[in-house]
Amino acid sequence: MTFVRRRRLFVTRLKFIGIAPMAAGEGDLSCVLWGCSVPLVLRKEGDHHVLVGECYSSTYGITDGEAAIMVAQDMLKEEIFVLY
Numbered sequence: 001m002t003f004v005r006r007r008r009l010f011v012t013r014l015k016f017i018g019i020a021p022m023a024a025g026e027g028d029l030s031c032v033l034w035g036c037s038v039p040l041v042l043r044k045e046g047d048h049h050v051l052v053g054e055c056y057s058s059t060y061g062i063t064d065g066e067a068a069i070m071v072a073q074d075m076l077k078e079e080i081f082v083l084y
Helices: 065-073
Strands: 006-012 019-023 029-031 040-045 049-056
Touching: 019 049
Parallel strands: none
Antiparallel strands: 006 019, 029 040, 040 049
């Protein structure tokens, strides 16, 4: 069970349940970046975002194209992030 060490549960606004780093908090974003193999947690800081860490969501397979389908169905929106 080492994969849940230093992790916390979260629920997204779309009611997906997942686990994220302990540093994740309310207002952080669970994102799927194009070409990335896992969803990530990003935090807005000023005019950019910082990486909090990787997460896992109950939307298993979201990196296998489900995110693109959800964007097409207006369930998710596509955004550009500046990361530091």
